Amino acid sequence: MKKRFGVAALTLAAGCAVIFAGCTGCNGCGNNGKANEAAFSSNWYADTNFKYIQPTFTEGNDNFAKEEIVYTVKHDKEPAGNTTYSVDYSDGTYTTTFYGATFQKDLIDGDYKDGYPDESITVYCYKTELDVPEVTFTVGDKTSEAFHNNIKTVSYFTNVNEHLRPLYSEQTVNAVSPAEYQVSSLDEAYVKVNQTVKTSFNYEGTAAKTVITGDGAKEFVTNGLGDIDNSLIDVNGLNIAVRAMQLSDSFSQVVSVYSPAGKLQNYTFSGSSAGLSETERTACEDVLKGKDLLVEGKSLHTVCVTATLNSDMKGVSQKYWFAAIDNARNNTGRTTMVKMSVPIPFSLGTLNYSLKEITSTLYNGQ
Numbered sequence: 405m406k407k408r409f410g411v412a413a414l415t416l417a418a419g420c421a422v423i424f425a426g427c428t429g430c431n432g433c434g435n436n437g438k439a440n441e442a443a444f445s446s447n448w449y450a451d452t453n454f455k456y457i458q459p460t461f462t463e464g465n466d467n468f469a470k471e472e473i474v475y476t477v478k479h480d481k482e483p484a485g486n487t488t489y490s491v492d493y494s495d496g497t498y499t500t501t502f503y504g505a506t507f508q509k510d511l512i513d514g515d516y517k518d519g520y521p522d523e524s525i526t527v528y529c530y531k532t533e534l535d536v537p538e539v540t541f542t543v544g545d546k547t548s549e550a551f552h553n554n555i556k557t558v559s560y561f562t563n564v565n566e567h568l569r570p571l572y573s574e575q576t577v578n579a580v581s582p583a584e585y586q587v588s589s590l591d592e593a594y595v596k597v598n599q600t601v602k603t604s605f606n607y608e609g610t611a612a613k614t615v616i617t618g619d620g621a622k623e624f625v626t627n628g629l630g631d632i633d634n635s636l637i638d639v640n641g642l643n644i645a646v647r648a649m650q651l652s653d654s655f656s657q658v659v660s661v662y663s664p665a666g667k668l669q670n671y672t673f674s675g676s677s678a679g680l681s682e683t684e685r686t687a688c689e690d691v692l693k694g695k696d697l698l699v700e701g702k703s704l705h706t707v708c709v710t711a712t713l714n715s716d717m718k719g720v721s722q723k724y725w726f727a728a729i730d731n732a733r734n735n736t737g738r739t740t741m742v743k744m745s746v747p748i749p750f751s752l753g754t755l756n757y758s759l760k761e762i763t764s765t766l767y768n769g770q
Contacts, residue, residue: 438635440633444635449766453732462504464506472763477498477534478495479755489543489752490541494538498535501530507527516604530558534556539551551594559640568644573639574640575640580596596619603615612666616664635659655674658670672714679706688758691761704742706742709726710722742759
């Protein structure tokens with residue numbers, strides 16, 4: 405088995421590869437001791453100004469309902485520019501689940517567990533599952549066997565009043581990923597990854613311990629997370645972090661993202677008015693109408709968010725489309741993510757995640 409475990413393999417596997425953002429400039433202005441704290445909002449509620457977690461969104465309470473959304477995943481080969489090999493992803497699904505939960509500190513690694521409150525705390529839980537039945541690689545006239553990609557993530561983090569601070573994150577990967585940019589044989593084209601990555605953060609959010617089991621097994625500690633000037637977000641909670649931003653066509657925010665490889669990287673998230681195609685917009689409208697997430701008689705408005713690595717080698721950018729906030733006190737669309745475009749590493753095309761079905765919503769369950 406190959407032993408090349410790069411960032412590309414894990415970020416693509418996560419299904420939410422790169423980053424997101426918040427609001428323009430110094431919106432937090434040091435209220436959490438940081439110079440560039442993002443001003444997160446609860447954009448999944450009708451009133452975006454609500455800072456805490458509603459009981460009806462919290463497991464175990466009366467009328468509890470969680471948000472469950474299913475996306476179709478399709479491979480767009482048009483942007484591919486790699487001349488040495490190609491990859492083919494069959495149509496897949498991406499499922500997200502979002503709700504409030506009572507945090508079990510037994511999840512936390514022993515080194516940090518004592519720093520957590522003795523009393524129970526209510527936090528957000530966000531789960532994702534990316535499932536692609538067949539992935540094949542072709543070099544010249546040779547094609548690999550068909551691999552089944554399945555990646556599950558779960559992350560726990562605090563409410564927006566506490567800046568979505570990460571507490572615990574887990575990623576289970578059974579997948580293949582592109583391995584190199586230029587290859588001369590089929591064996592060089594892909595890397596198999598079968599591993600579980602668990603990250604415990606101390607309660608203050610200043611350090612993290614990551615334990616990897618399976619392929620590439622190891623454990624390590626990352627300190628100094630409290631010294632950064634930006635909001636700290638774990639990669640597995642990125643979809644929610646970007647959803648919590650002050651979404652508009654002109655916002656810009658830097659966020660520091662912790663990845664399973666133990667790296668802390670800064671990304672800039674920028675809003676734009678780039679819209680969906682007419683076919684995509686109509687399809688999303690039909691799904692949103694079915695769950696009362698679109699004002700009757702109105703068209704869907706979206707905000708596009710582009711995530712860019714703050715580096716001399718920026719690479720390609722990941723993009724998101726969210727239902728726009730037309731009224732912050734009657735946020736009908738709940739900033740539902742309707743599309744996500746994830747570039748495949750090494751110029752092999754793009755995976756487009758498109759809204760297919762909203763199984764349940766946080767406010768009425770069905």
